[in-house]
Amino acid sequence: MTDYLSAAMAMLGPAQNRYTDPAAWDRLHTELGIRLPTGYQTLVDAYAPIQLNGHLSLHHPATARWNLGDWIQDTARAWSEVSWDELDPDEAPRLLFGLTELSFGTRNGLWPIASTNRGETLFLLAADEPLPGLLVEDGEGGWAQYDMNFTEWLYRYLIGQDMAGPDTTAFYPRPVQLRRLPMAAGERPEPWSGPDRGM
DSSP: OOOHHHHHHHHHOSOOOTTOOHHHHHHHHHHHTSOOOHHHHHHHHHHOSEEETTTEEEOBTTOSTTBHHHHHHHHHHHHHTSOGGGSOGGGOHHHHHTOSOOOBSSTTSBEEEEEETTSOEEEEOOTTSSSOOEEEEOSSSOEEEEOSOHHHHHHHHHTTOOOSSTTOOOOOSSSOEEEEOOOSTTOOOEEEEOOOOOO
16 A cells, blocks of 8 residues: 655655644644544645645645645635635536535635646635545536545645546646745745656
8 A cells, every 4th residue: 555645745845844743733723623634634744835837726724834734724714705606506616515514714614725826726625525635626616535644635736646536737847846835925836846756
């Protein structure tokens, strides 16, 4: 069985761990009322705040800028304002995926954990769902469900699989491109490449 956390980190290169702070995660989990997955925390601590391959962004709970807690709460609030009852049944995620309820940032709801500059948003299914996994909205109203954890999703995203629904690949056949996000006014993003991955 593939160790997706190790496989993803092998493509991203050595962990940076610039902002690792267990207390920041404890505060975030208390604020949210849920615990985010361990593999997700490991990847965020290792690299975030970061943009991967020019698209996928990860925030961090210990930074003032690109703060994960602020982003989750702001994003959940924005998604909560959508009039879901007015959608066609083939566009309503509650009906599409048989969710008990459709809410964002609640114990039984969806939790935004990552996004892309292509408009895609990645959601963690509620902790109480019988089969936890991920839902991805493609930025145009299409939804896809992935019965896997974030580390497997990220690995598959990086190797070029469609991870936001059909025809959504963001594959780059070269080392993964990483870009550290600027932490202060006047700072520029710091790009670098992961190790050669033979693609």
